[in-house]
Amino acid sequence: MQIDIAQSTPTAAAIARIVEQHYDLGRVVESEFLRRSFNQVYRLGFSSGQRVVARLCTERPRGGPNLPFEAAALAHWARSGCSVSRSLPAANGEVAIDVPLPEGRRALMLFEHLDGEFTGDSSEDISAFARGLAALHTAGERYAGPSSLYDLDLDYLLLRPLEGLLRAPTMTAALRPQFESLGRRLHDDIIAMGELARVLCHGDAHGSNNFVVGAAPGEREAVFFDFDEAGPGYLAYELAVYPWILHPRSADGVFSDKAKGQWRTFIAAYRKARPVGDADLAAIARFMAVRQFWLLGEYAGRVPVWGSQAIPTDYLRRQVTMLTNWQSLELPL
Template sequence: MHLEIAQSTPTAAAMARVVQAHYPLGDVVAAEFLRRSFNQVYSLTLAGGRRVVARLCAERPRGEPRLQFEADVLEHLRARGCPVAASLPNTKGDVAVRITLPEGEREVMLFEHLDGEATTDLPANVEAFGRGLAQLHAAGEGLQSDAPHYTLDLDHLLLRPLQHLLRAPTMTADLRPQFEALGLRLHDRIAALGELTQVLCHGDAHSDNNFITVNEAGDRQAVFFDFDDTGPGCLAYELAVYPWWLHPRNVDGVWSEKALARWNCFISAYQAVRPLSDADVAALPMFVAVRQFWLLGEYAGRVPVWGSQAMPLDYLQRQVKVLTQWEGLALAVPGLAAADASG
């Protein structure tokens, strides 16, 4: 009997053998499986003590991994002095290795290991995160790459995820038109704002995809990793990922004083490097909701791996209420009027 496999999980020892066989780095003496989420991630230690990180790419609703573009982005940012976890070429000079698993071929990409401390709620760290993201956007200007890439526009972030969501096995005939109406209203409100600032986005900058380092003089700097969502896109979306991360994503969600303080530290530090336009400020709270639609679409697209109860009916019912509440979400931006998602 042939059994179809949705997604398998190689052991850390197996990943060590892959890296040792395909990368010019010498012996791998220790390996650890770090996490299984959207991808599977491993930490490997080489004979000389050097550490690297291997990412086994998973099938994704947003389309095939754009690994060459990701590598080009990292090389471009590194060349401009932006601290990022650079990708490491294999013995053939390629950016990834294709391995055969029970479900088919998947790609492994290898990166430098970064040290540092978590951003947490320490004001100095949050400021370093906001300042570092602004510097990353400045460094991203002028990128030259012909590789296929994601474009973080409303089609990629909202409309296509909405279609994945509407096809979820736990979706009901009652909820489907509610989600569709919410998504289309959100799309039209953002479109009505006109032209928004475009940057080379990290794509997932919620403070857990960077560390903070401190030099001998006590200066703090953000170092970034996990660029598998990178691509050109709306600055307002990029900046909305952090308040989305901070805001309670439940029906009665209310900003805590701690969360508000973190948001103020972050956006003030960002603006000190790169001021925001009025249109971008107006779009910010709307893109918080866009981010939630993106996440729901990603979850719906992973049902074959995670199971239908990753999105049970009561969860979907709560999401309608959350997204309805977020239609009136306001985000204060120091020095500017509060942005209001109601438009």
């Protein structure tokens, strides 16, 4: 009897052997499985002393990985002076290799290893993070490489995740029209705001997909990684990801004074480095709700791997209350 596999998890040692075969980086002397989330991520060390991060890509609700665009965008940002973790080509020159697994072939991509600590609570760290993100957006204006498979528009960020969420096995007949109404109203509210600015987005810039390190004496600099969600999209969405992570994502959550201060530091540092229009500033709070719909859609799409209790019905009920409250959410400036 053939058994279908939703998603397997290769060991770090197995990934090391594959990398030795397909990359001209020498012998792997240490390997570590770092995390299993949207992708599976490993750290490898070579006899030369070089270290890399290996990402075993998974099929997403959106579709397959965006590899040629991601590699080209990283190379462009690096050439433009932005601090990013570039991808490393395989021995055959390809940006990734295919790994045969029980569920099918999956892409394995290698990246430069970075050292540092995630964005902290200090104003210096938050300002460095904001300046770095602004530099990515400014440099992205000159990108002329392969097109992205995905645009971070309302179809990608809101409507398609909503469709996936409505099909979740834990969704109920009572909750379905409530989510539909919330999603449609959010979509219409954003459309009514008129033309909003677009940038080449990191796509997941919440402060833990970058490190903040010491640059010149007394200065802090952000170095960015994990561009799996990168693509052209709304500036307001990109800027909404940080306050989204700061705000309690619970039915009765409110911004703390600390979180308000962190947000003000972030947006002030970003606007000092790069202007933000009034319409885009006003849209950020709405895009925090868009970000939550995107996340719910991602969870719903992973039920075959994570199980239905990754998105239980009682959690969905609380989400309705939270997203209803967020319809009137405003961000301090």
